[in-house]
Amino acid sequence: MVEVFEEISPADFFYRNRDIAGFTNPSRAIYSTIRELVENSLDACEIHKILPDVYIRLLKESDSSGEPNKYRIRVEDNGSGLPSDIVPLAFGQVLFGSKYKLRQTRGTFGLGGKMAVLYGQITTHSETKIISSNGKSKIFEFHLMMDIKNNKPEILKKETYHNNSKWHGTIIEFLTEADYTRAKAKILEYLKQTAIVAPYANITFVDPKGRFYKFDRFTTTMPRPSIETTPHPHGVDVETIKRLVGITKVKNMKDFMREHFQRVGETTAIKFLDFSKVDQKRNPLDITPEEIVLLVNGMKNYNAFLPPDASCLSPLGEESLKTGIQKEFNPEFIAVHQRKPSAYSGFPFIIEAGVAYGGNIPRTGNILLYRFANKIPLLFDEASDVSWKVIHNMVNWRHYKISADDPLAVFTHICSLKIPYKTVGKEFIADRPEVEREILNAIREVARHLSIYLSRKNFIEKERKRLDIFSKYLPKMASFSTKLAKKEKEPDIMPLLRGLKKYEEQKE
C-alpha cells in the first residue's frame, strides 16, 4: 500500500475542514456568514471612529420553497473601505488580512469573511461582488472567485467609478446556500445581542420575507478605539525574538528590550538583561540561539516586569453596557462592573459584567447568560464556556438571596488582545485560571448590588403592606377612640400617615 503525500493550501485546508470554522451545514453556515460579515463591518468602522451603519439583506433566490435553498446575501457598511489592491486578497485569499496584529479586534483569525465567500462559492459556484471606497475620488467594484486549490483570488471583472458623494464603506454581495428557516432565531438573537454590545451602531436587517429588523443607535458615544501594541515579555517565545532580531534597527540589547516590548524602560531593561545573563551591549544581530533561549527563559521567570498595559484595549465601559442592557430588556434593576485590567500569558484583558433583574427578562427557571468577547456575542456551546462554569459551579447564588427562578440575566464581556477561544468558529472561551477568577469576581460584585436591591425591595414591600394596614385601620381606630373618649371631633390622622409615608420614601 502506497501512502501519497501532498501539500495543500490554507484555503484548501479550511475548505476541507470548514466545520471547525462554523460552516457545518446550511443553517449554521448562514448564521456564520452574517456574523462574520457584520463583525468585519463593525471593525472597519470602529478602528476609524466611525459610528457604524450596517445593512444586511437576505433574498431567496430560487422559486422552490424547500430548505436549504439559494439566498443572495448583501452586507453594506460605512466603514473605512479597503484599498483597491487589497480588496481581492482580503476576500479571496485565506490567511491574508489586517487582523494579524497585537490589537483588539472582533476578528482574530482573519478567516471569517473568506470562509463566507468560500462557502457561497462551493455551494452555488457563483462569483462575489465587492464594492469599496475609502471616501476619496474613486469607488472600486470587483467580481471575483477563489482559486481554493492555490489560495488565490481570480478577478473576473473590475470597474472604477467616480465617487461624487465621497461615500466610504464596503459592500459585499454573493449567492450562498442556506437554511434560513432553521437559522432565523439564532440570527435575530445574534443581531439583538450585537445591538446590546454596540448601542452606538445602527443595524438593519431585511429578511427574505422583506421584514425589516431595525436596531437603532441608542448613543453616539463610542468606546475608545483599540490600539496596536508591542508584546509583553511574559508572553514571548523563541520565534518572536527571532523575528524581532530580523527586523530591529537598534544596535544593542538594552535598546532592543526597550524598543520592542511593552512596559520595559531603561532600568528594567538593564536589570532584566543582568538577570538573564545577556550582555546589554551586545548587538541583536549577533545574538546566538543559546542567548535567545536565555532571554526567553529570563522573560518567563523575571518577576519585576510591570503588568501588561491594558490601555491598548477597548472595553465597552460600564455606561455603554448599561445602555445596551437597558435598551434591550428595560429591567427594573441593572448593575454593571468593569474589573481592573489583568493578564494571562502576557496578554492584557479586561472583564466587564452586568446583571439585570425584571423588566422584559423572562422567568425561565435558569439564569440567562449573555456572553461577549471583544464585542462579539457568543451564542453556541454555552455549557463549554468559562462564564457558564463560573455561574453554575462557582457563584453561590443563595449567598446573595438570588434564586434561579428570579427573572435574571447575567452579562459577561472579555476584551483582550487575544481571546482564548477554543475553536476557530469563536464559539466559547477556555477556562484559563486568570480569566475565570476575574469573571468570578466581576459577577460577585454585581450580584452583591443586586442582592442589596432585592433586600431593600423586600423591605419596602413589607413596609408598604404595613402602611396599607395602617391607612385602613387608623381612621377606624380614630373614630372608635373618639367615641370612646366621648369627644366629637375626630383627631387628624393625616400627619401620622404622612410621617409613615415619608419614612418609606426616605428608604427608596
Next chain:
Amino acid sequence: MVEVFEEISPADFFYRNRDIAGFTNPSRAIYSTIRELVENSLDACEIHKILPDVYIRLLKESDSSGEPNKYRIRVEDNGSGLPSDIVPLAFGQVLFGSKYKLRQTRGTFGLGGKMAVLYGQITTHSETKIISSNGKSKIFEFHLMMDIKNNKPEILKKETYHNNSKWHGTIIEFLTEADYTRAKAKILEYLKQTAIVAPYANITFVDPKGRFYKFDRFTTTMPRPSIETTPHPHGVDVETIKRLVGITKVKNMKDFMREHFQRVGETTAIKFLDFSKVDQKRNPLDITPEEIVLLVNGMKNYNAFLPPDASCLSPLGEESLKTGIQKEFNPEFIAVHQRKPSAYSGFPFIIEAGVAYGGNIPRTGNILLYRFANKIPLLFDEASDVSWKVIHNMVNWRHYKISADDPLAVFTHICSLKIPYKTVGKEFIADRPEVEREILNAIREVARHLSIYLSRKNFIEKERKRLDIFSKYLPKMASFSTKLAKKEKEPDIMPLLRGLKKYEEQKE
C-alpha cells in the same frame, strides 16, 4: 489610523493559534505532543498491517527541579518509515502530509506532528532529529528546524547509513518545554485507553523518573486496514466536481459518474444524469459552471443512490473492543455492540459501543464514559461531546434498572472517513443527528444486555438466599419429623437439596 494588511503562512497561523490545536500551555502541550506522535506511529504501522511496537521516552533535560522544564521526547515505531525526500516536509511543513485522502486514519488535519515539533522549537530553539527507513538498504537521519514564517523545513544535517538489519520505522527526538507533573495523569490515562482500543499494540513509556509503563499486546488480530475511497455523491460540492473535471481521463459524463463516485454504476449514472438534466454523453472537459451546479443540486436531491459504502472503514470489531475492556478492567460483565454502517453528508461511519460492570471499575456515583474516535481516545471536554449528551440526557437508565451508583463504564467508538470534530485539537465530537441516533441505539442495545444480566444476578442472589435457608432448616425439620413419627432413621435430605441446587444452576 492605517490598517496594515499582510499574508501569513499556514505554519505562522498555527503558531499564533496553537491553542486551537491543543498546544495551550506546557502541561497540555506535552500531552498533545505524545498523543500526536503516538497516533502517527500507530497509523504508520496499521496502514501496512504491521503489529505496532511503539516506544516513548521522556527525559528531563536540565537539573533544575521546577515546572515547566525542558524535556527530551523520543518516540520510536516499527512502522513503514518515510521516503527520504518526504521526511523534512512531513515534519517541517504545515499542511503537508498523507492524511488528505478519503481514508480513515487517526490523524485528520495533517497537523499534529508538526505542531509538536513547532512547539518544541519555539520553547527551546533546538532542532528535531528524525531517523527513518522503509526496511530497504538505507537508513536516513535528518536534523531540521522549521522556518515558521515561510512554512518550510530547514535541513541542518542529513546522514545516510546502511540498513544491515532491514529495520523499518521512524524515530523522532527533540527538546520541548513541558510540565510533566501536571500532565502525567492525563498522559498515562491516554496510553491506557490507547491500549484498550489497540490491544494488538505494544506500547512502552519510560517516564522522566525512569519508570517503565508497559502496555503489552493482548492479541495479534488486527482490525482490517482502512482503504482509500471515492466520494459519495451526497457529500459532494462544486469544488469537488471542479477538481475532478480537472483530472479526469474519461470522455463522457456517464463514465465520469461511474469512475469518480462510490456506489454509482451504469444504471444509476444514467438515471441520475437524467434526473439532473445533464447530458450523459457530454465531455466533462466542456462542462459549464451552470451544469456543475445542476450536478451538485442533483446529487443532493437524488434519493436513489445506494448508501455510502462502509467497507473502506476499519472498525475495532466487537471482539477487539471486548478484549481491550477485559484486559483493562477485568469486569464481571461486558456487552459490546457494533451498529450497522450509517452515513452523514455522504461520509460513512460505524458506531461501536460497550458497557462494562464491576471488576476494577470504581463506583464514583457517575457513569464512567470512555470515548474513542478512529481508535483515538478523547480525554478533554467530555461534557461537550455527543456521547456525553446521549448518556446523560437521552438514555433512560432507570428503564434498564441501572443506577449511576453502579460500578459502570460506557465505551463509544466512532469510525468514519471524517470524524465531525469540533476542534483542531480533536477533543470532542459534534452532535450530528445521524451520529447521535446511532450512538443512542448502540448504547441502548448494550444497556439491554446489562439489564438482563443484572436482573438474573438479582434473581440468583435471591435464590441463593432461599437455598441457604433450606439447607439450614431442612436437616432440623428432618430430625424433628423423625422424632415426631417415632422412627429411628432420618430420611436422606440430600436429593431434595440437590434438586434445589440443580434448579438454580439451570438458571445460571
